Amino acid sequence: MTLETVLLVASALLSVGLYGALSQQVVVMVMMGLELMVAGVLLALGGLWWFLAPDPSGQVLMIVVLAAMTVEMATGFAVATVLHRRAGGDMTDMTAELHE
Amino acid sequence: MTSTDLAFWLCAVLAVASGVAVFVVDSMARATYALATSFVATGLAVLLLQQSYLGAVIVLMMVMEMAVMAVYMVMFMGMNPALMPMSMVHSHRWAIGVSVATFVTLGSGALLVPWPARRGSPPPDVTAALGRALMESHMLVMMTVGAVMVATIVVGVVLSSHRTRYDRFGDDLRHRDPADRGAR
Numbered sequence: 194m195t196l197e198t199v200l201l202v203a204s205a206l207l208s209v210g211l212y213g214a215l216s217q218q219v220v221v222m223v224m225m226g227l228e229l230m231v232a233g234v235l236l237a238l239g240g241l242w243w244f245l246a247p248d249p250s251g252q253v254l255m256i257v258v259l260a261a262m263t264v265e266m267a268t269g270f271a272v273a274t275v276l277h278r279r280a281g282g283d284m285t286d287m288t289a290e291l292h293e
Numbered sequence: 294m295t296s297t298d299l300a301f302w303l304c305a306v307l308a309v310a311s312g313v314a315v316f317v318v319d320s321m322a323r324a325t326y327a328l329a330t331s332f333v334a335t336g337l338a339v340l341l342l343q344q345s346y347l348g349a350v351i352v353l354m355m356v357m358e359m360a361v362m363a364v365y366m367v368m369f370m371g372m373n374p375a376l377m378p379m380s381m382v383h384s385h386r387w388a389i390g391v392s393v394a395t396f397v398t399l400g401s402g403a404l405l406v407p408w409p410a411r412r413g414s415p416p417p418d419v420t421a422a423l424g425r426a427l428m429e430s431h432m433l434v435m436m437t438v439g440a441v442m443v444a445t446i447v448v449g450v451v452l453s454s455h456r457t458r459y460d461r462f463g464d465d466l467r468h469r470d471p472a473d474r475g476a477r
Binding site: 255 | 324384408431453
């Protein structure tokens with residue numbers, strides 16, 4: 194377990210999440226992709242913290258990332274609920290009304 | 294190869310493989326379980342990096358989140374999600390290309406950058422040091438995160454509520470009778 198391997202695993206997680214966020218059509222699945230990306234960021238931060246500068250400030254940054262993850266999830270579920278109520282479905286292609 | 298290395302590689306392979314499985318399996322329930330597995334493995338990997346508090350929080354938070362996701366599926370999909378095959382992708386090749394390019398860029402960065410040597414040594418009790426930082430020198434961060442969490446609760450309730458008092462009594466709350474009586 195070195196810094197390089199931790200960062201490699203983190204970038205693999207982030208890339209898988211990016212694929213999901215770009216390719217999925219259901220809002221909840223897009224959220225799953227985004228969460229995988231944030232998990233990769235968390236792992237990379239943990240590795241950088243432990244192998245480069247293990248003082249508490251880096252952990253505070255990780256707490257901020259965790260909070261961002263929570264906000265993303267709660268707001269995402271709320272938006273998906275609104276979509277269901279308005280359109281009876283939860284596909285991203287239904288939300289193109291701002292685009293038209 | 295020490296036992297820590299072995300545990301880390303187990304967690305790493307499990308995290309990435311179940312992360313891939315999220316978008317490969319053909320039902321939403323299986324995707325949820327795969328994502329939960331991936332997050333638990335990520336949390337364990339963070340635990341191996343000696344951050345007991347953050348690792349435990351990640352595992353707990355993600356298990357709860359997957360429980361919420363299961364409730365969501367039962368609420369809105371109106372079916373047994375495990376039995377419903379699905380394939381819902383668009384711009385598949387393009388997405389694969391972008392993610393592979395991202396992985397190559399980030400991975401080569403991770404391998405090629407001459408990382409500096411470790412500066413300082415970890416505090417004897419990492420969790421206590423984090424708590425002290427949050428309550429002393431980095432308290433502003435904690436206060437901001439708290440305010441953001443409250444805002445998130447408000448956003449969630451406002452977005453997902455079906456009919457509020459403003460729907461019933463008008464924007465200035467002056468209507469005597471609910472404006473949409475019977476229309477519900």
